[in-house]
Amino acid sequence: MQRTAVNPWNWSLGIGFDQAELIEGGRRQLICSGQTSVDADGRPQHPGDMRVQVGLAMDNVEAVLAGADMTLGDVVRLNVYTTDVDAVLGCFDVIAQRFGAAGVRPASTLLGVTRLAIPELMVELEATAVA
Template sequence: MEKRAFNPWKWQDERGYVQAVEVKQTEGTLYCAGQAAVNPDGTSSNADMKSQLIHALENLEQVITEAGYECKNIVRLNVYTTSSEELFDTGFDIYLDWVKKHGIKTALTLMEVKVLFETLKIEFEATVVK
């Protein structure tokens, strides 16, 4: 696989994403359903944003690795949250650390939504290649 990031500017570098990702000669593409802070028994977390963010990233990482892919090859990430303000105030550094840990260079879209399923506050939807 050949992957190349494009950044005409520098400001996004501190925000944990790139403007575009080109991918050539892939072996496969994994389209992940939205991963949130859902427990193994299927119950939704009612914890705070920071705790749910950590749990959702753990769930996303588990899906990706069990499918035989690597987080570093996430090329598209959609983030849905019920409060952008709460996300940036309490947990965005956790996301940035996770991105750095895996060396992720992804095109990213963040959307604030009115509601997610049950008590969920954040959800990650990823496209991964190999």
């Protein structure tokens, strides 16, 4: 798979995402449902702690990817849904560091919502991966 970053402007690079990615030669595509801060039984974890919720949601994204024999390095798009945009921006480094360690900056969208499916949850990550 060939990934080419498309960045007509550079401001997003410091935050950790590309404006777009051109994907060529990919054979498999994985569309992940939104991953949140829940345990293996689906119970919400860490109410009120955005940083820890983001970290566990990222762990859960990685678990789904691993189930398809993929890694964060295969993610080409990440949508972030949150009930508190400022709080997510304050800990976006958790997301950027994990993808940076994988050597990628997936195209990304951050959306503020009034609530998620489970009221204790404050962030949901939806990934698309191509390998």
